[in-house]
Every structure is written in structure tokens, then in C-alpha cells.
Amino acid sequence: MTTLAASWLPLSPGERAVAIEVLVHGPLSRSDIARRLNLSAGSLTRLTKPLIETGLLVEAAEDPGHPEVRQGRPSQPLDIVAESRSFAGFKITEDMVYGVVTTLRSDIVARHDRPLATHEPNHVADLLREMTQEFTRDFPALAGIGIGVGGRVEKRAVVAESAFLDWREVPLAQLVEQRTGLPAVLENDVAALVEAETWFGAGRGLDRFAVLTIGAGLGYGLVLGGSRVVSTEDGRGVGRRWMVNPNGPLTPEGERGSAVSLLTIPSIRYQVSAATGDDMPYEEILALAAEGHPMASRVVDDAARALGTLVAQIANFAMPQKILLAGEGVGLVDVAASLVEETIRANRHPLADPVNLETKVSDFHDWARGAAVLAIQVLVLGAADV
Numbered sequence: 445m446t447t448l449a450a451s452w453l454p455l456s457p458g459e460r461a462v463a464i465e466v467l468v469h470g471p472l473s474r475s476d477i478a479r480r481l482n483l484s485a486g487s488l489t490r491l492t493k494p495l496i497e498t499g500l501l502v503e504a505a506e507d508p509g510h511p512e513v514r515q516g517r518p519s520q521p522l523d524i525v526a527e528s529r530s531f532a533g534f535k536i537t538e539d540m541v542y543g544v545v546t547t548l549r550s551d552i553v554a555r556h557d558r559p560l561a562t563h564e565p566n567h568v569a570d571l572l573r574e575m576t577q578e579f580t581r582d583f584p585a586l587a588g589i590g591i592g593v594g595g596r597v598e599k600r601a602v603v604a605e606s607a608f609l610d611w612r613e614v615p616l617a618q619l620v621e622q623r624t625g626l627p628a629v630l631e632n633d634v635a636a637l638v639e640a641e642t643w644f645g646a647g648r649g650l651d652r653f654a655v656l657t658i659g660a661g662l663g664y665g666l667v668l669g670g671s672r673v674v675s676t677e678d679g680r681g682v683g684r685r686w687m688v689n690p691n692g693p694l695t696p697e698g699e700r701g702s703a704v705s706l707l708t709i710p711s712i713r714y715q716v717s718a719a720t721g722d723d724m725p726y727e728e729i730l731a732l733a734a735e736g737h738p739m740a741s742r743v744v745d746d747a748a749r750a751l752g753t754l755v756a757q758i759a760n761f762a763m764p765q766k767i768l769l770a771g772e773g774v775g776l777v778d779v780a781a782s783l784v785e786e787t788i789r790a791n792r793h794p795l796a797d798p799v800n801l802e803t804k805v806s807d808f809h810d811w812a813r814g815a816a817v818l819a820i821q822v823l824v825l826g827a828a829d830v
Contacts, residue, residue, distance in 0.1 A: 445712075458491045463500055463524075467820075468643050471504040471523035492522065499528060524548055524655065531584040531823075532576055532626075533590045534779050535633060535808045536560070537660070538586065538608050542808040543575045545583050550644045554558025554579060555809055563609045571618035576624045590624050590819035591616060592633035592811050594661060599628050623798035629815075629822045632666040634663030643817060646768040646802050654764040655773035655795070656754060658707055658753065661737050662686070667761055688753040692746065706750035709773050715743045730779045748780035750802065752787025759792065759799045770804040 455463060461481055466472055472480075478488045498681075504523035513758065522717040535542045537560070545554040556575055560568065572591070580586055590792035594618070595606025600618040603609070609716040617630040636649075647667055666673045677813045692701035693715050699705050706712075709726045710767035717723045719739045724732075732740035751769075758767055769777065777784060788799055804810070 456491075458487070459495055461483065462491050463495055466501060466522050467524050468648065469538040473521045477732075479521065483609055494818060496522075501526065526551065529587045531556075531586065531588055531590065531819045532579050532586055533592070533812040533814070533819065534572055534575070535592045535811035535815060536609065537594075537808065538712040540808070541568070541571055541575065542812045543579065543818060544809050544818075545579050545586070545675050546813055548820060549821065550640060551795055552777070552809060552813055554582060556649055563611065565611065565614045565616065565619060565649065568609075569616065569623055572620050573623035574619075576626065577737045586626060588819040588823035589624065589628040590636065590815035590817065591620065591628060591630045592636040592815035592818075593630070594598075594633050595616070597630055599630045599637075600631055600818070606813060607671055627819075627823050629819045631815065631818045633811050633814065634665055636665065636676075636818045638665030638814075640810075640814040641770075642667050642670070642672060643821075645779040646766060646804065650765045652762065652764045654758050654762055654767045656758065656767060656769050656770070658751070658773035658776070659709055659771035661708055662703055663771070666764070686754065686757075689746070690748045703750055703754055707747050707754070707773070712747055716740060718741075726773070727775065732773050734779045739774040744776065744780055745783055746753075747776055748783040749818075751776065752784040753791055755784070755799060756788045756791030759788070759796075764800075766800040766802060768802050768804055769772065770806050770810070772807065774803050778800060 451548065465477055465480055469480075474485070474488055474492075476483060477483070477492075481488075482492070490652060492501060501522050502525050503520040525632050526549040527549045530553070531546050531548075533546060535546050539560050539593055540559050540675055541560055543556045543558075552568045553671045558571055560577055561569065572589070576586070576589060593603055593606055594608045596604045601615060603611045603614040605612055617628040620626075620628040632751075634655070634657055637657065641647045641655060644654060647655070650667065651670055653662070653667040655665040687701055688703050688706060690701040692706050695710070696705070704711060709751070712729060713724065713726060716739060717728050731738050732743065733744035737762075755767060758764065786802070793801070
């Protein structure tokens with residue numbers, strides 16, 4: 445099927461560099477673009493002409509505070525019309541599918557969620573088709589679909605392994621493309637979130653940036669030189685091997701002292717349940733800890749120390765300009781921020797710079813937005829190596 449986005453492809457490496465620069469940092473004057481990319485005026489003109497002709501770039505209103513004179517007259521800055529294309533993004537959890545529609549600059553303009561009754565791959569693909577059809581009623585020109593899952597993904601097309609869904613070698617992108625007629629991109633959910641924050645969020649413009657997510661599991665992503673570091677460990681649950689307290693509690697699987705055993709929502713609930721006999725929601729445990737409940741406080745304090753230790757380790761070894769803490773478990777910081785900060789300091793050199801830790805209150809729609817950003821990167825810009 446030929447899509448509107450396909451009329452922009454394939455972009456040459458030079459065209460792609462210009463398009464990404466304007467998408468992420470625009471509107472930009474031609475002189476700014478040329479300086480950022482080390483291009484001559486002639487080369488920039490050659491690269492931007494097809495991007496303007498195909499509608500990917502547009503000449504924006506001139507910024508009166510930064511007039512640029514070219515051949516005796518003002519030159520209009522270049523920008524992207526964010527609303528010119530729409531993208532669907534989906535985040536699949538154990539029991540829900542969260543969906544969003546975003547603009548070309550990843551602004552969420554619609555949300556729609558559906559319960560997931562079974563993990564059978566064809567049923568999941570059918571559900572994504574139904575949700576896409578609902579989106580197309582208001583956004584008939586969807587350019588593509590991005591899908592994020594917890595687990596290991598190969599070639600942005602196949603779920604190689606997902607413990608959450610109990611999947612192995614599921615060609616989900618192909619199943620969705622067959623049902624919707626739209627191009628689909630599949631990625632590990634943490635990787636997609638890191639890409640979104642690097643291009644459009646907390647990591648925008650940073651050379652070194654890290655993302656740590658806490659929730660049903662743990663996730664980590666590192667950006668160096670402005671690009672996400674791609675690793676074969678993505679989606680393999682490496683948090684189970686991050687030892688933060690060898691004397692810590694056991695997980696239900698028998699792992700002691702790892703970040704997973706101390707910090708994830710299931711492990712925190714398991715510890716409280718084992719001690720009290722009550723299976724409490726995560727938010728209730730945090731509320732009890734804030735009130736001084738002995739068992740809830742002990743478990744939450746241990747989690748806070750584990751979080752502080754992890755953040756300090758990331759800062760010590762990766763030396764990022766910023767660490768973003770995200771995920772459905774970030775409410776922990778609201779309850780135990782002082783202990784997290786104390787632990788970070790205890791695990792850093794006394795003269796080290798303070799850690800630039802940003803906490804993002806987020807929900808699963810942010811993860812779905814991350815998947816949509818992957819679709820923007822790959823389907824529109826042809827950025828195959830992001």
C-alpha cells in the first residue's frame with residue numbers, strides 16, 4: 445500500500461540530516477541549519493528543495509528578532525508542519541493495550557485504550573486493527589503505526605521473546621500490517637521511550653543522557669553523542685543482574701538483592717504481602733509508608749535505597765548530563781525522595797557534581813507515544829539506524 449509518508453522516501457543521508465535537524469530543533473534559519481550540519485549555502489539549497497517540494501518542510505513566518513538577510517531580502521526559517529501527518533502508537537501490557545495518535549512532532553492528539561483478554565498473537569493483532577480503525581475515523585490519513593512491547597525485539601518486526609506476553613518469535617509487525625494496510629514498526633518499549641525523550645523530551649539537545657524506568661520491570665537506556673546506544677541486551681531484563689544489596693530480599697523466583705527484587709512494583713507488593721498476608725495495590729503501599737506503617741515503610745525505604753544506588757552507579761560510570769526517571773513506579777520518589785537523595789550522595793564522590801535527576805510522572809500513554817516516535821523516525825525519515 446502506498447502511503448502519504450512514502451512520498452517522502454527514500455531520503456538521502458543529507459536530506460535526512462536536514463529533516464531531523466528541523467524536526468527536532470526547528471524552526472531554524474537556513475544559516476543555522478548550515479552551521480549545525482557544516483554545509484555550504486549551495487549544498488543546503490540542494491538538500492532542502494526536494495523536502496519543501498514534497499511538503500516535509502515549509503517556510504515558516506520570519507522571526508523578527510532574528511532576521512536573516514540573503515541576497516538582499518529576509519530569508520524565512522524552515523519548519524515542519526506538525527499536523528501534516530498523524531501516527532498511531534501502541535503500548536502492549538499484560539492486560540491492556542494503550543493507544544495514542546501523535547503529530548509529526550509527537551504531540552498526543554488522541555487516546556484510546558482497550559483491555560487485553562488473551563495474549564494469543566492473532567487476537568492481539570486483531571485488537572490493534574480495531575483500535576487503528578477507531579483512530580482513522582478522526583485521522584483518516586494515518587501514516588503508520590508504532591508498537592512497543594516489553595521484551596526483546598528483532599529487526600523492528602518480530603517479538604523474539606517477551607516474558608510479559610509469553611511470546612517467542614511472533615512477527616507482530618507483519619500481522620498488524622496485513623490487517624491494517626499500514627506500515628508498522630515494532631520495538632522494545634524502553635528503547636522507544638528513550639528515542640522519544642531524546643528527540644522530543646527530557647534529553648533533547650543533550651550529548652549524554654540516561655533513562656531509568658521502574659514499574660512492572662526495570663528498564664535502562666543510554667544516549668551518547670545524541671544517539672541511543674543499541675545493545676543486544678535490550679529487552680533481556682538485565683535489571684535482574686544489577687546487584688544493589690546482596691543481603692536484600694528474595695523475589696518469587698528466588699533472586700536475592702538485585703534491583704528487580706527490591707524496586708519493581710511486583711516485588712514490592714510481594715514483600716508486603718509475604719509479611720502481612722494482605723495483597724495491597726502499589727499506591728496503597730506508598731500511602732501506608734507515607735503514614736509511617738512499619739512494614740510498608742521498611743519495604744519502601746529499601747526500594748528507595750536501591751533506587752538511589754542505581755542512580756549513583758549510572759552517574760558514576762556513564763557520566764550523563766541528565767538522568768530521567770520514568771515509569772509507573774515513580775510515585776516512590778514522592779514518598780521517599782530524601783532517602784533516594786541521601787543514598788545517591790553516599791555512593792558518589794564528595795566533590796562530584798550533583799546528579800541532574802529528572803522524574804517524569806507518566807502513564808502508559810507516554811510509552812505509546814514512544815512507539816509512535818519510532819514510526820516517525822523509521823517510516824517518515826527512513827532513519828534506519830536510530
